[in-house]
Amino acid sequence: MRFTRRAALAASITALACPALAQSDFPNRPIRVIVPSAPGGSLDILARLIARHLGERLGWQVPVENRSGGGGNIGFDAVAKARPDGYTVLIASEPLAVNPSLFRTLPFDPIRDFQPLTMIATLSQVLVVHPSVPARNFAEFVALARSGGPEINIGSAGTASPGHMAVAQLVHARVPLTHVPYRGGGPAVQDTVAGNIQGGIMTLPAALPFMQSGQVRALAVTSSRRSPFAPDVPAMAEALPDVVVDSWQALLLPAGVPAEVLRRLHTEITAVIRLPEVDEFLKRQAFEPAPGTPDELGALIRAEVPKWRRVVQETGLRLD
The missing domain is CATH 3.40.190.10 (Periplasmic binding protein-like II)
Incomplete structure (x- = not known):
């Protein structure tokens, strides 16, 4: 009986330690980037650029998956429901903040279900x-x-x-x-x-x-x-002062990602965005690089949701 109790205690300690071990060992397998649109667009261009350089820094492949459809909702939902372990990253833009006002019901919440990671760039x-x-x-x-x-x-x-x-x-x-x-x-x-x-x-x-x-x-x-x-x-x-759409592109994670994993990804990805060759490529492609903190991105999204709600109400636009 004594051995059984000791074994149970050891197993409990190991189980408690495993998440910490997994976090300190992050990453130990490929990280995937979900693009909520088809290949060839700006989000796709950015995702593949960052994935290539991030993979070189981490020593792991970073595959890009295009999950288009539903105004981006298919890709958004896939990330919202993914395990919050840092191995699934979303690249997103305004539709993440717009869709709650356009669709009566969504299986995700743009603020509650995502952990902001960093802004990548702005563009026209x-x-x-x-x-x-x-x-x-x-x-x-x-x-x-x-x-x-x-x-x-x-x-x-x-x-x-x-x-x-x-x-x-x-x-x-x-x-x-x-x-x-x-x-x-x-x-x-x-x-x-x-x-x-x-x-x-x-x-x-x-x-x-x-x-x-x-x-x-x-x-x-x-x-x-x-x-x-x-x-x-x-x-x-x-000519028309009320017609304004400022665009941004950013990276997010499923809500609940461990702080250590968030810090590691933020450090590595912002380093990628600041690489001279990446900065040069972005500007050559008409992007304005704008890496920032998770808190800054979170504040932007929280401001964007009510802004687009007003626009949708004013224009009478509704999709369902």
Whole structure:
């Protein structure tokens, strides 16, 4: 009986120690990054950039998984329900804060179910049109849309994406447009280039190569100010002050991740973002690097949720 009690005590001590041992040994297997949109968009570009350099630093592969659909909700929910052990990371943008106002019921809460990790970068959304569209600038585009002519279809990276919210704000400002959601900015810009839709609102990094090649025409950015990467492209707010969408990209974890694991990931990932070659790549792709603390990211998301709730109420937008 004495041996049995000692064995039980030893087993209990080992069980208590295992989480600590696992944390100090973190990581001891691959870490996956979930992208809630299709390949080719800005989130996908960022995820693969960070995953490659993070894997080199940690000595483990960091595979990227695209879980598109549902306005990002499929990917968000996958991470919210993942084990909070640091081996599942979410890359996200505005839809994480927008969706609670667009969908009546969601299986996750953007504040309660996620642990903020760090901001990665900010960037501008840009309205581009196919060269066949008879509008050389944003003022002409607004006039064209208001003229009562043929329907103007504008694509975006998906339901609840920043581009979608910009279209909703334009419609609210009496600029008649039809929103066409895609599974990522890549497919949206490709269909614009092909002339299958008249234009699109997507991230500047996704559109920039096609702007530079002349395959699309940039008319305006949705950010509150002009982008330093496209200074000749005006902000929509210069003509329509209420049409503003500032975009951000960030990394989050499932809620409940141990503090030691959070610190390790934050240290390694912010080091990756600050690497000269990463900083150079981001700026070349029209991202503005903006690494920060988990608390700073948490404060941003807590501010974004009520902000987008007001926008949704004002525009009357609802998805279910």
